[in-house]
Amino acid sequence: MPRFAANVTMLFTEVPMLARPDLAREAGFDGVEVLFPYDHPLKDWQTALAGMPLALINAPPGDWAAGDRGYAAVPGAVGDFRQSFLRGADVAAQLGAARLHVMAGVAKGEQAEAVYRENLAWAAAQAPDLCLCIEPLNADDMPGYFLNDFDQAARIVDDLGIATLGIQFDLWHAARIHGDADAVWAKHKGRVNHIQIAGFPGRNEPGGGGFDLTGLCSELDTGEWSGWVAAEYLPQRATVHGLMWLNALKSRARLIGA
Template identity: 70%
Template structure:
C-alpha cells in the first residue's frame, strides 16, 4: 500500500513546527511533508525529523502576505524562481525529500505558460535526480493561480515529456475544480506521483465527499506504485483525536516492500 505522510504545515499545529515530526511518528505516520520548511535551518530540520522520511516540500512561495504564490509561471521573475528552486533542491537533497512541488504562482496568458514551460524544463536539467510535481489549485482558494485545472496540467506534462515531473493529485482541489475527484483520478491517475487527501467539502479529516480512499489505496497496492499519500487537511479538533482514517486505511493494506 502507499506510505502515509502527515502534512506538518497543517497537522499537529498544537505544538511548534520542530516538534511535529515526533508526534507524527508516534501517531503512526510513515513520513511527513512540509510545505515551506524555510523558517528553520537545515540542521534544525534534520534533527527534528530524526530519520522520519520526508515525502515532499514546496519551492519557496515568496512573500505570502503580499500575494506571492511561487514564481515558475510569472514572467519577469525567472531569477527569483531559479534561486528559490535551487534552494529547495539543496534542502531536499540534505533532508532526503523525495519530491519538490514547483509552485506556479499568480499569472495568466500565453506568456505565463511559456515562462512556466521554460522554467520547468530548466528545473529538470538543474536537478535531474530529483522528482518534481505540479499541482492544480482551485481559484477560490488561490485566485489567479496559473495552474488551476487538471486537464491543463496533463497537457503541459504531455508536451514536456519529462518523466521526472509528475502530477500532484489533491482530492480537495480536484473536487473544488472539477466537481468529481473520482473522475479526475480516473482520467489522470497514470501521471500522478504524489497524493494529498482531505474530507470534502469540509477539508477536515479525510473521508466522504464521494471519493473512495480504500479503493485508491487498493489500486496503488495492486499496481505496486510507490506513491506517498499525505493527509493535508484542517483537523476539526486536536490532530491526534481525528486519526481514525489513518488507522482504518493502514489496517486494510500492506506496505510496498512488505
C-alpha cells in the same frame, strides 16, 4: 501498501513545528511533508526528523504576505524563479525530500504558459534526480493562480515529456475544481507522482465527499506506486483524536497483505 505522510504544516499544530514529526511517527504515519521548511535551520530540521522520511516540500514561494505564490509561470521573474528553485532543490537534497513542488505563481495567458514550460524544463535539468510536482489549485483558495485545472496540468506534463515531472493530485483541489475527484483520478492517475487527501466539502479528516479512499488504497496496493499518500487537511479537533481514517486504511492494508 501505500505509505502515509502527515503534512505537519497543517497537522499536529498543537505543538511547535519541530516537535510535529515525532507526533506523526507516534500516531502511525510513515513520513511527513512540510510546505515551507525555510524558517528553521536545516540542522534543526534534521534533528527533528530523526530519520523520519520527508515526502515533499514546496520551493520557496516568495513574499507570501505580498501575494507571491511562486514564480514558475510569472513573466519577467525568471531570476526569482531560478533562485527559488535552486534553494528548494538544495534543501530537498539536504533533508532527503523525495519530491519538490514547483509553484506556478499568479499569472495568466499564453506568455505565462510559455515561461512556465521553459522554467520547468530548466528546473528538471538542474536537478535530474529530484522528482518535481506541479499542482492545480482551485481559484477560491488561490485566486489568480496560473495552474488551476488538471487537464491543463496534464497537457503541460505530456507536452514536456520529462520523466521526473508529474502531477500532484490533491483530492481537495480536484473536487473543488472539477466537482468529481474520482473522475479526475481515473483520467490522470498515470501522470500523478504525489497524492494528498482531505475530506470534502470541509477539508477536514479524510473521508466522505464521494471519493473512495479505500478503493484508491486498494488500487495502489496492487500497482507499482512508489510515492506517498499525504494527509493535508484541517483537523476538526486535536489531530490525534481524528485519525480513525488512518488506522482503518492501514489495518485494511495489513489484512490484504496477510
